[in-house]
Amino acid sequence: MKPCDLPLLNSLSAPAVHPDALHCVVSVTRPDFGADAYTGQLWRVPLTQGSRPRRLTRGFRDTSPKYSADGSCLGFLRAAPGEAAQLYVLGAGSGEPVRLTDAKLGVSWFSFSPDGSSVVFSARVPEEGRYGTTDGVGPDGEDPRLITTFKYRMNGVGYTADKPLHIFHLALPDLDAEPYIAPRGRAKSTDGDARTASGVPEAVQLTSGGVDHVQPVFSADGATILFTASPDADASLVSDVFSIRPDGTGLRRLTTHDPANPLSVSDPVESANGHWLFYLGQEVSATGTDFVARNTALYVAPTADPAAVRRLTDPETVDLAEGTIVPHNAAEALVFNRTRGTGELLAADPRGGVEVLVSGPRVVESAGSAGGTVVVTYTDPHTAGDLAIVDVERGGGIRPVTDFSDALRQKTTVAVPVEETHPSRDGYPVHGWLALPEGPGPHPVLVNIHGGPFAQYGWGYFDETQVYTNAGYAVLMCNPRGSAGYGQAHGRSIKEAMGTHDLADVLAFVDGALAVHPELDRDRLGIMGGSYGGYLTAWTIAHDHRFTAAVVERGFLDPLSFVGSADIGWFFSAGYTGTDPAGVAAQSPMACVDAVRTPTFVVHSEQDLRCPVEQAQRYYTALKLRSVPTDLLLFPGENHELSRSGTPWHRRQRFEHLLAWWARWLPTPQNPAPEQAAEPEPELDAGREPARI
Incomplete structure (x- = not known):
């Protein structure tokens, strides 16, 4: 591989497996030198033999596909050149996707309600007067920031206290309705459509305050929304699972901690049957900040009694830090274990044990599950990213269903x-x-x-x-x-x-x-x-x-x-x-x-x-x-x-x-040393060396 071959590296999202388990949708993105950005679209991948994947969308960068529970609509994030990603939904009949958001700093996450009638999403909310919220006020003209905490910046995000991550709830519009046409002239004053100025439906902000509210998902019955937050983030790494109703009421903390070993938790999700609450947790000791080499474990509790929590994996031998939790079958969860240079796929059952579904010389990066079918994305020495079906019934082998690295192998020699x-x-x-x-x-x-x-x-x-x-x-x-x-x-x-x-x-x-x-x-x-x-x-x-x-x-x-x-x-x-x-x-x-x-x-x-x-x-x-x-x-x-x-x-x-x-x-025949051309001696002025970079 040469530096000019970077556009051959396709990266895949987690697969969205349709409820009928006959196909899935995945986003495929790559570095694009022409745009000097990462571009890509959604692909529809049949899970039956003999069919080929096809490109489903044609946006600049379409990512994070997810199906509603009944498969009637497909949500995804779309970013235009130089703009933040917004939430779109595509109806079952395909056609043009419908834009649902106009978040100033973009949408980073979303999830459908179980009945498919609404979505919950995360977006950073900028403080008024910052990040372009006031016309004519650029970054250099904003008010000064008064810092009073340890934690106020994040790599790749910048300042965080003035744009916390909040949760929004949005009822899905009729995807078969006529497209919105912005009113003009005298019609502006009489337009009564309950949409924002850009034509997207109004979303309701559910959370507030200066802390991030992370990765919201609906409970299995749709009555509440689960998420994590760290109310005391400046003093410790401890975080908790919370729930809130879709109307913004009933905020409740679901997790409790052993004072000797509190947890930094993430990725809360309920089992498909609604009986179990899963989340990932990393012990951070009594100080709340001893994170060094602490493996991440899977925890489970009955949804009726979140305090009756148990640890399902042993952090001494299993580390689930690189991955999320995927509900599987009625009561199980799929998780991802990093071990000895591999990335394994595990299935955990609260009523039984933990089973290794996929292992071997590869790294499983994500998974989707529907109707008993498990689809994974993986990378190994021969592919930068591809999809495979897991043979759950016969020992956890995988059957690849895509070859997005074919051009990479054809053009380059893989060591x-x-x-x-x-x-x-x-x-x-x-x-x-x-x-x-x-x-x-x-x-x-x-x-x-x-x-x-x-x-x-x-x-x-x-x-x-x-x-x-x-x-x-x-x-x-x-x-x-x-x-x-x-x-x-x-x-x-x-x-x-x-x-x-x-x-x-x-x-x-x-x-x-x-x-x-x-x-x-x-x-x-x-x-x-x-x-x-x-x-x-x-x-x-x-x-x-x-x-x-x-x-x-x-x-x-x-x-x-x-x-x-x-x-x-x-x-x-x-x-x-x-x-x-x-x-x-x-x-x-x-x-x-x-x-x-x-x-x-x-x-x-x-x-x-x-x-x-x-x-x-x-x-x-x-x-x-x-x-x-x-x-x-x-x-x-x-x-x-x-x-x-x-x-x-x-x-x-x-x-x-x-x-x-x-x-x-260290020159080689393939990477030879540059020719050493003689350079004229620079003229020195009063013993000073010419300035250079």
Whole structure:
């Protein structure tokens, strides 16, 4: 894969399975260089053999399809170029979709009522005078913000207190009625249609206040709406499940907490028969902020008695952090377990146990269920995203029903990673993968370290690996201690000890791979990583000088300045590096930057609030002051998610700059070094160096 091949990466939404289980609808989006945006539409995918998927809509970006319970209408979110997404509904007879909302900052989530007569949706509500609500007042002309809390910004969102996420209820209009025509002239004063000025039906706001109200869904009988909120978000990570009636009355908290182990909860949903309330929960200890390497578990309670809650999965061995809850059959729930680089699909029954439906060398990302049929989206080394039917009756195999990565495989060579395990210096097994380029070698090696740190590399298609192997590099990836997928003890082993076991594990994995693979060039090693991976890269090159060059991207580089500058700094740094100044300094790459001799490329985004840009700027300046060869690459308008969801051109340019850096320090036949043209000596004025960037 080359940087120019990014538009071949199709991403799929969760499938909306029709109640008759004969077809499903999924959104398929991709990076589009022409629009410099992510474009895509909805596809109708037959679940019977012999039929082909077809494009159902033709919007600029249509996403998040969901069927009403009777299958009579299909809802989805549609975004026009440069505009926020709004809610649309398509009738069973197809035709033109009907727009239902004109939310100033867009709609982020919706759900149908059980009888299909209404929808509930989430939208951020801007404070009056901000975000374009007053004509002629732009961002620079808004009133100042008085900040009184720790939590007031979020990466990718910006300020949050002045645009909280609220819940709205909306009765569906007659989808067969004549289209709305905006009145003109004298008709404006006599128009009595109960719609907004833009012609959409009026929605009723159900919640208020300055906190976010997240992911509303109807109860099985339609009498209430479930959602989560964190009323004390500034003091802890604890959150609760609430219910409210569709008319905005009867607000009620449904969850209770063990004071010794309160929960951060999410994704409340009732079973199809209405007997059970499911939600996901992560223990955060008595302090309310001990989030480090805490696995997410599935909880269940009778809807008649929400206080009688039980935990259905063991957080020591199962982690449901990457995924939601999908009601299945009458009383079951489908959930997603990340383990040893895979993403499993589990079925949980409150009356029985937990069953693995799909496992193996793949990552199941989402699922839909209707009429006993389960459809999943997944990625593996050969596909960036496809749909498959789960063979529930015979051991949980999958039968693919789409091939949205066919063009990707036809145009590019896929390097399939090989799974390996090598012992760390204390004998601890370090699990990971090696991906090799074509040809006999010896190949220069890039050691790529994931972010998190409580995350994992795995079996899914990874554009980073494919770009580097295509350029002639062998890629090593592992899940050192601190990573997710191997139990909580594995993840918590670096709490207040960052740069200890994790450093030893990465270096041991490198040594182990070099010892058994003569096709790897042990004298030409590069190291790179983003976020926590940027941290461990910077830490490694201060303690080990075997690497020819490094890339430190969006790094967590100074725990001290992270507190107060990052959107999560007020609890994250304390959780991972502690609060003792000497202990924090002993885990800080900035504190040991004097030891760095490795040429280092520092890459960051200007709108990154998770690891603020000052982390990169100060680290780059420190390297320059110490005469370490270094460049700083800054992306305007991008945040912490640049490499995953940044604008397509910026993602392409990022890859091109990274390959140019590796061509400079670790050239290959596929990625050769630039010609070294002689440059004239610059004229110096009074001993001063000409200014440059």
